[in-house]
Amino acid sequence: MxxxxxxxxxxxxxxxxxxxxxxxxxxxxxxxxxxxxxxxxxxxxxxxxxxxxxxxxxxxxxxxxxxxxxxxxxxxxxxxxxxxxxxxxxxxxxxxxxxxxxxxxxxxxxxxxxxxxxxxxxxxxxxxxxxxxxxxxxxxxxxxxxxxxxxxxxxxxxxxxxxxxxxxxxxxxxxxxxxxxxxxxxxxxxxxxxxxxxxxxxxxxxxxxxxxxxxxxxxxxxxxxxxxxxxxxxxxxxxxxxxxxxxxxxxxxxxxxxxxxxxxxxxxxxxxxxxxxxxxxxxxxxxxxxxxxxxxxxxxxxxxxxxxxxQPAGMQAYVMNLRREKFQDVRVREALNLAFDFEWLNRNLFYGAYERTRSYFANSEMAAEGMPSEAELALLEPYRQSLPEEVFASPLPIEHPDELRPRLARALELLKAAGYGVRDGVMTHLDNGAPLRLEVLLFDTQFERVVQPLLQNLAKIGVQGDIRIVDVNQYLNRLRSFDFDMIVGSFPQSANPGNEQRDFWTSEYADVPQSRNLIGLSEPVIDDLVEDLIAADSREALDTAARALDRVLRWGFYVIPQWHLGxxxxxxxxxxxxxxxxxxxxxxxxxxxxxxxxxxxxxxxxxxx
Structure with a gap:
């Protein structure tokens, strides 16, 4: 030839x-x-x-x-x-x-x-x-x-x-x-x-x-x-x-x-x-x-x-659509996370079969743990002004109360700080009077029994929630146009993540129909961290870049992580x-x-x- x-x-x-x-x-x-x-x-x-x-x-x-x-x-x-x-x-x-x-x-x-x-x-x-x-x-x-x-x-x-x-x-x-x-x-x-x-x-x-x-x-x-x-x-x-x-x-x-x-x-x-x-x-x-x-x-x-x-477990989660204004405040997103009671679900519905997912690279060496390493800090430090202080100062996993009652109390504090208060039993934005309401879009009735406990917990703090079940064709059409509040979505990972991460997390794909950027992320910091991961020239560099990306994604509370099986x-x-x-x-x-x-x-x- x-x-x-x-x-x-x-x-x-x-x-x-x-x-x-x-x-x-x-x-x-x-x-x-x-x-x-x-x-x-x-x-x-x-x-x-x-x-x-x-x-x-x-x-x-x-x-x-x-x-x-x-x-x-x-x-x-x-x-x-x-x-x-x-x-x-x-x-x-x-x-x-x-x-x-x-x-x-x-x-x-x-x-x-x-x-x-x-x-x-x-x-x-x-x-x-x-x-x-x-x-x-x-x-x-x-x-x-x-x-x-x-x-x-x-x-x-x-x-x-x-x-x-x-x-x-x-x-x-x-x-x-x-x-x-x-x-x-x-x-x-x-x-x-x-x-x-x-x-x-x-x-x-x-x-x-x-x-x-x-x-x-x-x-x-x-x-x-x-x-x-x-x-x-x-x-x-x-x-x-x-x-x-x-x-x-x-x-x-x-x-x-x-x-x-x-x-x-x-x-x-x-x-x-x-x-x-x-x-x-x-x-x-x-x-x-x-x-x-x-x-x-x-x-x-x-x-x-x-x-x-x-393979890494990846991330299965309740995915919040950042294209909706109500999800754009990180305090609101963290509050919604606090209402999820995995231990109750695992004990009462799952027969103790699952592990709680905390990382986007769960079940692998790429999952961030503890405080950032020196190698992670080298990637993160240039963006200190754009990132939450917790990325640098607080260890992973993120500490939340184990029991539901103090978790919901903490959620109320966060919502209050975000400008919300309870009026006539409904969590309402105090400036514009809009109730905090969300709809979970499903196509499989099997998940309905799993979503209901989350919505019941949110109702205890005045957040209104509904389940909408549609046929699979309508579901796919709504995903293509990002017409949802919240879905059960997944971000699968391989042992060697790379170019596909652009489609998951980067600004370029935030508004492209049928992209896998379901969250609607458009953050220059995340864009750059994805490129660091793709450019990794050794296993050590890949693990470091994945941990840095994982750390930033987790402190953004963009999803409510669910569970995984080994x-x-x-x-x-x-x-x-x-x-x-x-x-x-x-x-x-x-x-x-x-x-x-x-x-x-x-x-x-x-x-x-």
Whole structure:
């Protein structure tokens, strides 16, 4: 393959005292994978991922539930409600090993060259790579995918790949990407996560319009049937071009993947117990403790697993919308936090199953604790005038009274300081007479019983609250336009957070429809701390930057943190096989298979019931 010469801009930059001249691609070795720090754990001649069984049987089906409805098979755009599982039909340039913190190995790209100074990256496409219609995957498809997703796709893509300066084809099978001098260490790896779309398929089609077509991809599955709002099914591609790649051998064994849609989780649970669903990832502690006592489990046809989760817990919380004036005073936000009684919920509703979430990076070394370290202070000190004094002077976790009564008393003090008082039993702003009222927007009735205790506690101090339950399509539309007071939202985290943090927290995405900046944060300090995190050039620097960001977010009281679990709860009809131990960092259901004999036994039981 031929290689492009360094760009003129980089050369001029070096001559004028800018960044050092990038290495010539011809002088950079081609490798089989990349790791965020150091080298990938698997050698160039690995034959399969350690948790995959290359001799696993192929066949069977996996039927799971989805909640709500869908009206689109395009998961990349703002419009419409996409069906579950659509990423199954698309390959990416590289793919992750779930047994490593963050390492990527060749998929569509069989080789990678990365400039030692991370100013560019090149991908050599596998010449055997094909879309499902037999057309080859080319460099032009990669360029089309990048430009289409960042210009017409969800805001996430523009945020994720913001530091790409240029992308071009070196030849039909080679893509060269120039990177900004942003010191984003993870950018070369997350470029490997880019889903590749067929340019020839989309020619003459409106990418931004919703569709129910069986879209074309190059992945291990294709769309088999679409029943809008009810069911979507995927079938294994028998002649899948990449089935014998090391990253795929022993994976994608199940012949048919099906998602049936249900109105809510209660109905879906009953469908599982009736044998209409094969697997259920259980999110309710009450259900896990009480709802699985039924004959099939007692007879050994159903199993329950608790798979350890090696990723940070992230943040699940009641999210306050700062675009609403009533939430813009930090004292009001702290007062609302004080009304949340986790211990009561955990004791009375959750069977003691959960841990209270305090950090945006809970269950990891990135969670801030105690007083800021010297390294954290080096990042925070330039912003001392813009940050609350508590960031520098008070330890984490934030100390609040344990008992509810003194917590509510403290909340009243904060609201009074914010200009509120109780009039005729209603918390009212004393200047404008507006009552402090909030609405919690939900789409799942399962959460109603969890929200009610918070609203009851707020009512004790005169704060009015309601629950509004809407269907999933209306819910998504309201999220896109940030039309809510408060929602139950989440900010998931990986062991190596990076560019996606811009979409979560930064000013650029505060008012972009369908961005993940649900809070509406627009704070220059937070913007800069996010860039510090992205630029971290070592594990130590990444942990420090994450702790500094975590500390500032927590003292802002932007959300009411909820709870987390250190494992994934899975209930399944016992027809599946897998290799143990499970991968350390992510659950990989693609490495599971259906045991034919056990599948027949369960089907016979179902017929004879």
């Amino acid at each position: 031929r290689h492009a010469a360094p760009g003129l801009g980089l050369l001029l930059g070096a001559l004028l005292g800018g960044p050092a001249l990038a290495a010539d691609p011809a002088d950079v070795p081609t490798v089989h994978g990349l790791a965020l720090y150091g080298d990938p754990a698997l050698p160039a001649d690995f034959t399969h991922l350690p948790h995959a069984d290359p001799d696993a049987p192929v066949g069977g089906s996996l039927v799971r539930s989805a909640i709500g409805s869908f009206d689109s098979t395009n998961p990349f755009i703002i419009r419409g409600t996409p069906a579950t599982g659509l990423t199954e039909i698309y390959d990416t340039l590289l793919t992750q090993n779930p047994d490593e913190p963050f390492s990527m190995y060749g998929l569509l790209a069989e080789g990678v060259r990365l400039d030692p100074d991370r100013q560019w990256i090149e991908f050599d496409l596998n010449p055997e790579a094909r879309f499902h219609d037999g057309e080859p995957v080319t460099a032009e498809d990669v360029i089309f995918s990048f430009e289409t997703l960042t210009e017409q796709g969800q805001p996430f893509y523009a945020a994720y790949y913001a530091d790409v300066v240029d992308i071009r084809a070196v030849d039909e099978d080679t893509v060269h990407v120039d990177l900004a001098d942003s010191e984003s260490r993870e950018l070369p790896l997350i470029l490997g996560q880019l889903p590749i779309l067929p340019a020839h398929y989309w020619e003459g089609r409106d990418f931004e319009a919703t569709t129910r077509d069986a879209l074309l991809g190059s992945g291990p599955y294709r769309i088999a049937t679409v029943d809008p709002g009810r069911r979507i099914a995927y079938e294994r591609v028998a002649d899948y071009w990449g089935k014998d790649l090391p990253v795929n051998r022993g994976r994608h064994n199940i012949e048919r993947l099906v998602y049936d849609y249900y109105r809510d989780q209660t109905v879906a649970l009953e469908a599982f117990k009736a044998g209409n669903l094969d697997m259920r990832i259980e999110s309710s502690a009450r259900n896990w403790a009480t709802a699985y006592d039924f004959p099939a489990l007692d007879a050994g046809f159903v199993r329950r697993l608790e798979v350890p989760d090696g 494992h994934t709860r899975i209930a399944l009809w016992d027809k599946f096989g897998w290799q143990e131990p499970f991968p350390e960092y992510n659950l990989d259901l693609h490495a599971w298979w259906v045991d034919p004999a056990r599948d027949d036994e369960i089907e016979t039981r179902q017929r004879n019931r």
